[in-house]
Amino acid sequence: MRAGRNQLIRRTSGPALASRRRLTPVRAVASVLLAGALALTATACTGDGGKGGGPSFQGGSGGEETPKATAAITAPAADAKDVPASTEITFNSKDAVETTVEVKNAAGAAVKGKVGATGTWLPDKTLEYGTTYTATVTATGDDGKPATVTSNFTTMAKPSKQIRVTSFLGDGQTVGVGMPLIVKFDRAIPQDYRDDVQRRMTVQATPAQVGIWRWVSPTEVRYRPKTYWKANTKIFYKIQAGGLPMGGGWYGRSDLTVDLKTGPAVVMTVDNRTKKMTVKKDGKVIKTIPISLGKKSTPSSSGTMVVIEKLKKTVFDTSDDPNPANRYVTDIEYAQRLTWGGEFIHAAPWSVASQGRTNVSHGCVNMSTANASWLFNQTRVGDPIQVKGTERKLENGNGWTDWNMGWDDYVKGSAIPLEDTSPEPTTAPSAEPTATTTG
Structure with a gap:
């Protein structure tokens, strides 16, 4: 027997920028993280050289007292104003065996964040609006001598045009192994901004599994792994949308996190x-x-x-x-x-x-x-x-038909190519990379 179409599911569940621009001169942090691999802490090793237009430390001119390593902050620019509250710090270093990033607010309190593999530091949550921050990057070479560079920037005033982000699923739920993660925006996201948004959408699965986001409409994006979720998988996903530019002078209203699991297969x-x-x-x-x-x-x-x-x-x-x-x-x-x-x-x-x-x-x-x-x-x-x-x-779209297409077709709906979201695994407790995607 077929129920009528009327029997639909009852679900429970700053000044604007003058023109289109990327969040930073360097693309945002790589979108797929590895479970148990390359822990993203406030320390990273880079070897990109002292490129970019931000402050840099080249060392002194005094022989053995000159640090071997150099460091530079490329964004935000020194003393920049009206910086989005979602901003990340981009930096590079040369001849460094260790590079650390520290960000503090005007009161001197440290801001929690993580360093990515591409020379970026991302705060754990949205920065405060209308606040001055100080970023410090320290590069240490194999001589053990640190080279330090510091830069200040001020975030924009709270924007009046904000986009709300919601999740169909909520904390503590147990779902089936075919359940897609469903995220919605209350305003259409322009095509040119979807990759920036997707890079701030992170999924962490335990045990680790390959997966990706797919845009099914300008207001809805879904995530599924390459094959069905493994039984009893722990899933955590985070949408770092707070303060994020989303086109037309609109910004994300707030961040969103969801913690759930799958049941038996x-x-x-x-x-x-x-x-x-x-x-x-x-x-x-x-x-x-x-x-x-x-x-x-x-x-x-x-x-x-x-x-x-x-x-x-x-x-x-x-x-x-x-x-x-x-x-x-x-x-x-x-x-x-x-x-x-x-x-x-x-x-x-x-x-x-x-x-x-x-x-x-x-x-x-x-x-x-x-x-x-x-x-x-x-x-x-x-x-x-x-x-x-x-x-x-079955017609795709007539239900949650995410599994009614092959993996290669599903990937085409991502705003970021799959190869850009899967860094090389290092040491992981599972043979598969984790499903983690800001992309």
Whole structure:
């Protein structure tokens, strides 16, 4: 049986810059971090030379007393005003075996932040508006003598035009292994700014897994790993949008963090040829269920979907369907939504005789009440289901169809090429790089 389209998911969940510009003269911090590898602390080694127009320390002219290393701050410019509160410090050093960055506010209090692998330092949270900060970069060579450079800058006044960032998921949730991370903006992000925004969107998965963000619209971006999340994965994602320029004089309103996990790997497969659903948990078949799919006039969609919502009791009301033959109002138990168009898994006691034999539904996956109740207690929002062999293909966008396309196609929706978001692994507890993306 197909529910009507009206049965939609009930979700719970500074002066402007004169023209388009990048946040810094150097591209922002590399977007994929490694779990357990290259811990990003306020220390980094660089060897880019003393390029750039910021303050630099070249050492003195006194023989052995002259430090071997040199350092320079390239952005923000010395004594810069109206700097976005999302700014990062970019720097370079030469002949250094260690480079450290320290940032303090006007009161002398240290600001927490991290150094990236590309000569950038990013604060852990948005800087205060209308505040002067001092950045100090110290490069130490193999002679043990430090070369230090210091620069001041002042952040812009709080902007009046701010964009709110929200997450569909919240702290403490446990979701299925096919659950995409969904982030929305309450105003469209121009194409030319999406890479800057994406670089501030970081996902950390334990155990580590490769993944990437994909823009599904100017106001929505989603993240999925290359394959389904591993069972019982811990996921933390952070959107450092506070004070970030987002085009047209608009700035991010605030940062956002979410901490959640996946449950066991429950994966459902429906085969139209056999009229059966196979349910696997952590790779092992735990049940095979007779089902009935959509009849020829109202076929079920073939493709990979995920459970969008779960309703123990609901009412399917299709009284607005243009075809009188498809109009009905029916009480339904153990409903699990798969598409926005109204395809569900649900109990259908009226079609038990057809289940495992022939298709009689309006597009839904019908099963007995006992089987539907059992399955309802096994699954979570985000658990994947693949339907195979029906007359109609699933349309991308009709539900959370992030898994209904190959990895290569999914990557094309990123504002940053995948190779730019995956630094070389060093030492990691897992063989795979972590799913972490400001890109």
